[in-house]
Amino acid sequence: MKKRRLGTSELYVSEIGLGCMSLGRDEKHARSLIDQALELGINFFDTADLYDQGLNEEFVGRALKSRRNDIILATxxxxxxxxGKDGWWWDPSKKYIKExxxxxxxxxxxDYIDLYQLHGGTIDDPIDETIEAFEELKQEGVIRYYGISSIRPNVIKEWLKRSNIVSIMMQYSLLDRRPEEWFSLIQEHNVSVIARGPLAQGLLTERPLEKASERVKNNGYLDYxxxxxxxxxxSIDSACPDRTRTETAIKYVLHQRVVASCIAGASKQEQLLENVQAAKAKDLLEEEYEALINATKQSLYTIHRD
Structure with a gap:
């Protein structure tokens, strides 16, 4: 599988990464998905301490231990x-991060994390203190690089201006084109986007729309x-009649050079294989890309802008 450089870092990540949140609580099943991902050429695995209160990290760690030097591990x-207790609360303090x-x-x-990411963030955070924590962890050799996971423009702008992040994880798909407004700014800072949700909760797969959740049927999806x-x-299917919808969706996201990797969750091996095959397909033709632009909304973030 093709790899792309993450910002100005030394990390080269596969165009499809495995979003580990969907692995579930059955370790045998989780390991089978991770093993298949490795066989398919995926080298980028993204987890978080919050997922199943650390259990996900344990599964991922054990499954990848023998391949540690071959993969890019993000949390x-x-x-x-x-x-053991429900819920969580936000704590971007230096003290907590270093603990x-x-x-x-x-x-x-x-003994090291390739990419350590702030899992959210607000404009009211002690941003300089949080950055200081990440910079110290880099100096200590505990992490190699750091990034943020955020869709808030005001937060993104501050981190681009004040930190040495190499990546921003953002929800991005054909049905959620809000990040595109900020791609030129992100590129100016030599930072990469990690696109999560490229299949829009399965709406951009071959699954019939009639099988969508009741929430989608009643409320639609974002501003649709x-x-x-x-x-x-x-209209998306008509724009690329010779492609599967999954292929169209993933190739659209990867058409943006600022995007380093699509983090697609997969709870079944068939889904993982479809995602990888989609990434390996031929690139979009310019006329296909233009047709997809015209078929979908160019929405904008309306809050958290300043």
Missing amino acids: KVGNRFEV EVKESLRRLGT TFDELKEALH
Whole structure:
């Protein structure tokens, strides 16, 4: 599988990464998905301390231990929780980050993290203090690089201006084109986008729209009504008639050079294989890309802008 450089870092990540949140609580099943991902050429694995209160990190760590030098391992911090208790709360403090990284290292069974990401963020955070924590962890050799996971423009702008992040994880798909407004700014800072949700909760797969959740049927998806979704999906299919919808969706996201990798969750091996095959397909023709632009909304973030 093709790899792309993450920002100005020395990390080259596969165009499809495995979003580990969907691995579930059955370790045997989780390991089978990770093993298949490796066989298919995926080298980028993204988890978080919050997922199943650390259990996900443990599964990922054990499954990848023998391949540690061959893979790029990413995890996240900031959502504080107590094992066995429901809920979590936001804590981007330097003290917490420097404590919690030790727990992630322990659960992952490694002595370094390739990409450590802030799992959210607000404009009211002590941003300089948080950056200081990540910079110290880099100097200590505990992490190689750091990034943020955020869709808030005001947060993104501050981190681009004040930090040495190499990546921003953002929800991005044909049905959620809001990040595109900020791609030129992100590129100016030599930072990469990690696209999560490229298949829009399965709406951009071969699954019939009639099988969508009741929530989608009643409320639509983002600023698409259910009827608008029907129309948009028909137009997307018409724009690329020789491609599967999964292929169209993933190649659209990868058409953006600022995007380093698509983090697609997969709970079944068939889904993982479809995602990888889609990434390996031929690139979009310019006329296909233009048709997809015209078939979908260029929405904008309306809050958290300043």
